[in-house]
């Protein structure tokens with residue numbers, strides 16, 4: 518049984534408010550789906566190109582960033598998306614589209630690639646009410662994931678990631694998604710599991726400026742019967758039931774709890790048939806430091822070509838990284854017993870677990886320290902997962918426990934992260 522993950526043994530990603538690999542741009546609030554875990558009110562409104570440029574200018578003024586997550590709403594509903602992609606690319610930054618994929622065609626994908634698109638993150642899970650995909654399990658949704666992964670691969674040169682919201686009733690399927698990602702190595706570069714969150718209405722009242730506000734009027738304020746406190750360690754435990762060697766290497770902690778894993782990153786070195794191992798903290802530290810040294814920025818979205826260098830990673834990083842050393846040993850064993858198998862192309866693939874906002878028993882918010890998904894509101898950077906609050910109330914709401922006994926149990930409020938189409 519592997520030891521529980523201890524944050525002190527992992528690499529704390531050096532991302533912060535001012536120097537962060539990601540900027541979160543929302544050119545639209547409109548979406549063509551209505552997913553259970555979505556945190557954005559679906560309004561059929563798009564930003565003009567001038568408004569998008571104004572948001573990009575705010576990012577450029579306030580944040581050193583490497584890639585722009587173009588989200589929403591679903592950005593594919595915005596008729597000027599290619600022009601938006603071109604704007605980001607013209608800044609020398611990596612445009613990544615976060616989409617549910619519903620409106621994607623191969624022709625549009627080719628056009629977006631020509632405009633400078635670096636990659637896509639598809640939000641696909643079983644609670645999106647997709648026409649033709651209702652009542653499917655997460656495993657059955659792999660068929661749809663494969664359709665998108667194949668489409669992206671057929672265009673070539675684009676990064677391909679998948680987000681999936683994890684609910685208490687789908688937690689047990691996470692290892693199947695990790696296995697599916699492994700079988701699609703080379704096509705799928707990142708798999709992201711976002712733990713479901715919503716406001717904890719039973720435990721808290723919410724206030725802005727001393728005045729009670731109706732959080733239940735917000736999209737993430739709907740009454741829930743689901744668990745709101747799923748945590749990243751539980752996901753690790755479930756994955757380890759299938760992959761005992763599964764080993765995260767890096768994290769972002771919470772703003773209140775240093776030992777909470779808000780972003781927990783793992784990266785496997787594998788061929789299509791075999792996972793040789795998981796890189797360790799030193800590898801991730803070296804990768805971030807080297808990228809920053811040469812570009813002046815931290816990295817989150819790696820170019821697909823760099824992820825095919827699994828064997829070079831084994832050769833170059835084994836002296837200083839224990840995880841890589843283990844993977845190299847495993848590969849060497851395979852090379853002795855099955856030389857042809859060992860000659861297969863080797864890839865790197867990331868598995869990321871995101872544990873969005875937790876509201877602690879006293880009502881304080883445990884946010885992601887170094888939040889990568891900050892978006893623009895009124896010329897300032899704000900948490901995209903809680904944007905509905907400043908929009909509705911002018912400021913973020915403060916949670917206050919309803920009754921003294923509510924503080925006896927640890928309780929969490931939450932809102933979604935990732936693609937708002939989730």
Ligand code: SF4
Nearest residue numbers: 873885888890902934
């Ligand atoms: S937007 Fe919210 S959930 Fe997403 S990274 Fe930032 S703080 Fe975490």
